[in-house]
Amino acid sequence: MNSFFGNIALADQMSRPSQKKPIFPVDDALRKYLVKYGREVNLPVTYRDLQRFTYTVPLKDKKGNDTSWEKVSYDMREWEFLRENLVRIYAILKTEGDMSFSKHLDVARIDFCYFGNSQPFRIRIVNKFNDNYDHYYIKQADASRVYGLELEHLLSPNRMTYFTNNATLIEEHIPGIPGDIFINEYLNNSNTNLIRLAKEFVKFNERCFVQLLGDMRSYNFVVNITPDIEDVQYRIRAIDFDQQSYEGRKNLYLPQFFKDNRPFVDIVQKHLDQSSIAQYQTEERTMMTFRLVSARYRMKELLDIMSGDQISKPEKLEQLKRELGEHFQNPAYFSKSKTMGQLVKRQLKQTLQKNLLLVPKMKNRQDD
Template identity: 65%
Template sequence: MSFLENKNNLELLESDKPSRKKKLYAVGEKLQAYLKHNGREVTLPIAHKDLLNFTWSIPIKDKDGKPTHWEKAIYDTPEWNYLREGLVHIYAILKTEGDLSFIDQLDVARIDYCTFGNSLPFRIRIVNKFNANYDHYYIKLNDASRIYGLELEHILSPNRITYFTHGNTLVEEHIPGLPGDVFTEHTLHKPETNKTRLAKEFVKFNERCFVRLLGDMRSYNFVIDITPDIEDYQYRIRAIDFDQQCYEGRKNMYLPQFFKENYPLVQTTLSQLNKESIEQYQAEEKSAMAFRVANSRYRLMELLNIMAVDEIAPPEKVEQLKHELNEHFNTNIFSRCKTMGQLLKVQLKKTLRENLLLIQEKTRRLKK
């Protein structure tokens, strides 16, 4: 997809807006077996339903006094004591494979509840009692779409993801970084921001989302990780919301460049990069993704085969997406697809085929 053909004019058609409320899809037996085989299914001492037993909640405001979608959950003392022990134990599972040697140093500082998310997320703040340093993780309702999104992020992106499931409960690590909307408002136009490097990363992020069909990457659904380099800064854009993995029917929902919330980043990209540079960075990202496919081909194929027979989107969205992808690529190879998983398999083959052939040819030459 060319940035130079971007039609983002700060306004999207109503049909181009992501679904406001998405159905949660149950994790089937085959996907659950996959999770167990790959160490994602563990026994957890606390379930999502246990956290719903709060007595009342207090709205949380940001540093500027503006309301957020989060509320601090307040529990009765017996309930709080029960949750504290289990939540510290879960943190140990996330960080040290269940080693409980250090849990005496840890405590639960706060439990926040989000009234906005489809998965009814809770944000758990864990604090070190010795030095007051804190960390977060999340407990959500399990959803097959989100599981597929997390797995594909782990396999196909440059980022590793730690998460676990147990029954109807999903536990995710916190992904650090500045929320995209906060970055564009407060950091994008600072003198020290390297806009060229940022534009390069946005092009690559845009390409990753389209190739693996991750939707709804509006600015508040990703974070920007800023790393000081030898003489400047490097940037990494990381998705933090995976609810709309292979869910929407509109092709543009899988291209962050078309969301009005991302328009400042699109403007920055078009001002900093020419057509050739954009195409170069798109090619670089597809090449990197092809190497990840080659290195994890057995795990990826196992996941895609399960996904191909799973229902994770309404049939009408599947029909719409396959027609739009056919039109986009000027082909009919998507016409036989009946599920989002089948569409993704064809999408990966279509977008990464040339890069995979180059890797195969290089491998053959090295074996001679």
């Protein structure tokens, strides 16, 4: 694998994602997969319905700073239709459509994000009894994002809750502290365990590279903090999957290269040596291998569909094939890929093959 320290020193500031990625439609093969695994459901509200707002008001954060979100307003007839049916969608996400718990729920606010590829709507659901609230998102159904969500669900330690309905995508809110806010407000806190945080960043970096999930700048992931015996544990979770195997530059699939993530990289450099980094990379690849093997039939089905789909541009595919070939010193292996899906399949085999060979031995030990 790559030398983490060597790459830290380079800090390639030329690694910037494309300004605007096209929306790739969900084709028939992927749609059948989504139906088979319960991801495609009938929804009472579509993305297009939410676009019929009358005006917007900029939203500010708690400190009065501008955000990328705007509060949207609708005429009364539209609002009544949306209120009832957005609560229904929340019930589909949380209780498989059981509406018996929905009488005390209401829509407190609908926000629109003009920034980014998917231009999502954020729905705030409030409990009228105690004012507790929750969120979910309605977005355009982009095949790249769907593949990213599925790969995250199958290969990462995180389970993803989402549904599609034709051109609409519904996503559960992923709780956590946004990476950029964590850097500004938590990183230098005396209670922050920088060694454990550095370990988790290495593992997160590895997961993204193995899955070819790109553009993990600090505002595209969150940090979860879990109290543990005498200390805390951290988990970094991706929250944006638009850049699943779309870009041509290899470094865009390694969070360590983004300028925004430099504070995380600095603590890795300060608190971990190369041997520890290699250990944590191996640990993460081992766990990914177990997950891949346990879901091997579903993974094969997904990758076969992905291999026949066009979710990038030819010039980006050629560039990534070349750069991965150079990185692993095996250009002939990656050059055979004709689509990004095929490249993801080869990337998984390349990065996890040593661990795959050990899986039968590990399983036998567990059986003993």
